[in-house]
Amino acid sequence: MVTEQEVEGLGQRLVDPQKPLQARFRALFTLRGLGGPAAISWISRAFSDDSALLKHELAYCLGQMQDSRAIPVLVDVLRDTRQEPMVRHEAGEALGAIGNPEVLEILKQYSTDPVIEVAETCQLAVRRLEWLQRHSGEPVAQGPYLSVDPAPSAEERDVGRLRVALLDEARPLFDRYRAMFALRDAGGEEAALALAEGLRCGSALFRHEIGYVLGQLQHEAAVPQLAAALARPTENPMVRHECAEALGAIARPACLAALRAHAADPERVVRESCEVALDMYEYETGPAFQYADGLEHLRPPPS
Known part of the structure; x- marks a missing residue:
């Protein structure tokens, strides 16, 4: 079993700004896997950091944990207009991912936020919660991915129509x-x-989610479009960030070249995303079992 000291060690690594970003990310994803109130507490403490990328991932992980004890801190982040748009967006998405209808009113309130990415995220989260309410008690089809998504997959199976x-x-x-x-x-x-065609659509939020799912899919056919989006300096940074991480997950030689080309990008979130993506690339091409699971032995056995 995992000891309190081991969880505290992970938490201390996560909140330490002197640690390399890759090490903090691994600590974060290990805490996400462990779950529980102590993990939520440590993850919540890191929202005081100055890295928008890290805070975005904190919110993502809290949503994926689907633990209602994370709701108060996520609501605070969503409400905090001093937080970067990509962080507030991810807090809204996480509230939808947790699936607790108690947050419907706050999500509806922020569905008209002046920051369009935040507004669209909250609109999606409201739709997800309403969909869950309509389908309460029904078995939810589990796809090949373990992520909690902002919307359920369509029943349509024809790729052309999709x-x-x-x-x-x-x-x-x-x-x-x-x-x-x-x-x-x-x-x-x-x-x-x-x-990959969706990377040219109008909504930055939509394009960012396209980058995310292409990273999950890990198909090299999308590498040219992802690399092109990463290279566009006029592209929204949250889109470029997801494209960088997708390239790290796909982990082909062309991905490595694109990531190295932007490792010193003037946009901090892009630069840091390339840093993390290069670390992901090493994991994908190395002997490790799975990215961010370097402390796999700390995971508790299934209950």
């Missing part, structure tokens, strides 16, 4: 997200290329 739905900017964003996750779950080159 592509049309994905790219139709007149459709509700929630429906396009459902097509996005269905394409990811379908897998293969055709689906990867359809998703």
Whole structure:
């Protein structure tokens, strides 16, 4: 079993700004896997950091843990207009991921936030919670990925029709997200290329999620489009960040070249994302079992 001292050691590493970012990320993802109130407490403490990338990942992990004890800190982050938009966005998404309907009103309130990425995120989170309420008690289909997504995969299985739905900017964003996750779950080159077309759509939030799912899919067919988006200095930093991490996950030689080219990018979140992505690349191409699980032995046995 994991001792309190081991959890504290991970927490201290996470909140220490003198530690390399890669080491802090590994501590964060290990704490996410361990779960429980102590892990939530340590993750919550790190929101005082000055790295938007790290704080974004903190919120993501709290959402993936699906523990309602994380709701108060996530609400505080969403409300804090001093936090970077990508951090507030991720807090809103995390509140939707936890799935507790008690946050519906706060999410509706921020669905009209002046920061468009925050507003769209909260709109999606409201739709997800309403969808969960309508389907309460029904078995939820588990796809090939273990992530808690902002929208359930669409029932449609035809890649061509899913592509049309994905790219139709007149459709509700929630429906396009459902097509996005269905394409990811379908897998293969055709689906990867359809998703990659989404990197040219209008919503920065949408493009950022495209980068995220392409990183999950890990298909090299999307590498040119991801590298091009990363290289566009006019692209929203949260999009470039996800494209960098996707390239690290795909881990092909062309990915390495793109990441190295932006390792000194003037945009901090892009620079740090490339730093983390290069670490991911090493894990994907090395003997380690899984990124961020360097302390796998600390995971508790299944209950």
